[in-house]
Amino acid sequence: MTASRKILLFGGLTLAAFGMLYGLQYALFQEHQTLDQMGGALAQSFAAAASREVAQSQSALLRYGETKYDYVRQVDAHSHWIGLAMLLIVLGVVFHRVNFTEQIRQLVAFCLLAGSVLFPLAVILQTYHHGALLYKALAVIGPALVIAALVAACWGFTRAGAPAKY
Amino acid sequence: MGARRLYIFGGIALIAAGLLFGDIFAVFILHQNAGRQGQALMNACRAIAAGNPVAVNDLFTHLGDLLEDRGTKVDAHVHMIDAGYLALLLALVQPYVALSQSAKKTMALLFIAGGVLLPVGIFLIHYVGLSYSPFPVIGWASVLADSAGAMLIAVLVGQAWGFWKYLQTRELAEPELPKEDSMACRALLAGGTILVLLGFLHGAYYAGIFLYEHEQMETAILQRMINASTQGNLDLAASEVNNFGNLAGARAVNLAAHSHIIEFGLLAMLLSFVQPFVFLSEKWKRAWVKMLLGGSVILPVFVLLELKIGLLAGGIADIGGLMVLVALTGMLVGILRYSGKLDAASAEAAQ
Numbered sequence: 045m046t047a048s049r050k051i052l053l054f055g056g057l058t059l060a061a062f063g064m065l066y067g068l069q070y071a072l073f074q075e076h077q078t079l080d081q082m083g084g085a086l087a088q089s090f091a092a093a094a095s096r097e098v099a100q101s102q103s104a105l106l107r108y109g110e111t112k113y114d115y116v117r118q119v120d121a122h123s124h125w126i127g128l129a130m131l132l133i134v135l136g137v138v139f140h141r142v143n144f145t146e147q148i149r150q151l152v153a154f155c156l157l158a159g160s161v162l163f164p165l166a167v168i169l170q171t172y173h174h175g176a177l178l179y180k181a182l183a184v185i186g187p188a189l190v191i192a193a194l195v196a197a198c199w200g201f202t203r204a205g206a207p208a209k210y
Numbered sequence: 211m212g213a214r215r216l217y218i219f220g221g222i223a224l225i226a227a228g229l230l231f232g233d234i235f236a237v238f239i240l241h242q243n244a245g246r247q248g249q250a251l252m253n254a255c256r257a258i259a260a261g262n263p264v265a266v267n268d269l270f271t272h273l274g275d276l277l278e279d280r281g282t283k284v285d286a287h288v289h290m291i292d293a294g295y296l297a298l299l300l301a302l303v304q305p306y307v308a309l310s311q312s313a314k315k316t317m318a319l320l321f322i323a324g325g326v327l328l329p330v331g332i333f334l335i336h337y338v339g340l341s342y343s344p345f346p347v348i349g350w351a352s353v354l355a356d357s358a359g360a361m362l363i364a365v366l367v368g369q370a371w372g373f374w375k376y377l378q379t380r381e382l383a384e385p386e387l388p389k390e391d392s393m394a395c396r397a398l399l400a401g402g403t404i405l406v407l408l409g410f411l412h413g414a415y416y417a418g419i420f421l422y423e424h425e426q427m428e429t430a431i432l433q434r435m436i437n438a439s440t441q442g443n444l445d446l447a448a449s450e451v452n453n454f455g456n457l458a459g460a461r462a463v464n465l466a467a468h469s470h471i472i473e474f475g476l477l478a479m480l481l482s483f484v485q486p487f488v489f490l491s492e493k494w495k496r497a498w499v500k501m502l503l504g505g506s507v508i509l510p511v512f513v514l515l516e517l518k519i520g521l522l523a524g525g526i527a528d529i530g531g532l533m534v535l536v537a538l539t540g541m542l543v544g545i546l547r548y549s550g551k552l553d554a555a556s557a558e559a560a561q
Contacts, residue, residue, distance in 0.1 A: 138399060
């Protein structure tokens with residue numbers, strides 16, 4: 045098995061397992077509490093408005109917005125880690141058909157893996173520091189790496205020539 | 211039918227059933243549910259205007275019920291399709307699972323059973339609730355779904371054990387899938403990769419341009435809705451409820467387009483590996499591949515256009531889903547017609 049395929053297959057399997065474990069711990073220890081907080085904050089905001097308690101209503105609505113910001117990112121990170129891992133595994137099965145030298149294939153595989161790890165990680169880090177520019181930048185760099193590597197893989201698939209050693 | 215063919219047949223059948231359920235959900239439930247959510251939100255605005263916090267709480271309980279109704283159906287659709295993907299992936303790795311043929315076949319049957327029972331359990335959660343349950347917060351449908359999930363995990367652990375045994379000897383348990391280089395295989399592989407790439411580009415575009423803006427808009431709209439209701443201006447509140455629905459719609463179609471195009475891309479790539487098991491003439495294989503790739507483009511594109519064209523686009527998107535479904539069914543027929551040549555080779559290798 046070539047090194048580029050090993051990067052994709054073992055990286056993908058590890059990332060999938062990590063993404064599932066992360067989702068499991070989130071579902072067991074945080075998700076229900078977060079959903080309760082989110083729904084409760086919105087209901088409280090409306091109920092406080094009905095009681096004409098404006099300040100309490102606004103603070104509950106703010107809490108709803110912040111909780112939802114975190115919840116969406118936690119779920120997105122979990123699903124993107126697993127989804128990207130599946131893509132890495134599938135590409136790993138056929139990566140010998142990418143008609144580049146093994147060195148270039150390794151570089152493409154590494155970019156795919158690095159971007160797949162980095163992107164959801166940056167999304168999760170945003171929940172600790174809302175709006176932090178560094179994490180927003182990392183959340184852009186991650187997908188950019190994956191997209192660039194995928195374009196390269198597409199190009200490699202379409203290039204003429206005999207497939208590399210399996 | 212050997213373990214590998216069971217995974218392929220069961221995987222494609224699960225994906226086809228998940229797609230059919232998704233189509234039925236989109237046509238008969240999705241829009242109606244969204245309408246009822248809007249109505250519940252409007253009633254909450256009326257309760258605010260009337261100064262009735264008790265009614266507000268009751269309405270939010272009802273709203274939670276509507277969200278559970280929608281959420282469990284989306285989850286059933288997603289889990290059934292994902293179990294299908296996993297089954298196809300497991301079919302690919304069977305040569306590297308060093309277990310007896312009968313153990314592998316039993317595991318495959320358990321996996322397919324788990325893949326069916328998991329979404330059925332999730333679907334029933336909303337209807338069964340806590341009826342006759344001995345647990346304070348977990349109903350029987352959740353128990354069914356969790357047990358099915360545990361079956362899937364147990365099979366995966368078994369597969370990992372078989373893979374560990376393979377690593378000790380490095381001897382293939384059965385022949386690898388033949389490396390077919392037909393037009394159908396190449397089109398599925400290249401088309402799938404392009405679909406995944408398009409999905410990534412769309413996701414990056416949406417996240418870069420709209421994600422943060424939409425998040426800020428949501429709380430701003432809710433604030434204006436509450437303020438208008440407090441002042442008794444129900445016309446303005448109704449307009450904000452409408453804005454809230456439009457925003458939710460915009461987010462939903464973008465997320466649906468993003469996830470569907472990537473999932474169809476992955477599906478196409480996975481199907482390219484299992485073409486040697488599809489016993490059809492090259493002409494029919496090509497026809498199904500064209501239909502699958504066509505539907506995979508039509509569905510997400512017209513889901514996105516729902517915002518501009520409305521229900522007409524939704525109908526065309528459903529037809530796209532149906533095209534993928536028909537293509538998968540065509541391939542399933544090919545797998546059923548398959549004589550078991552590769553299964554026989556696997557059995558010989560095992561002996």
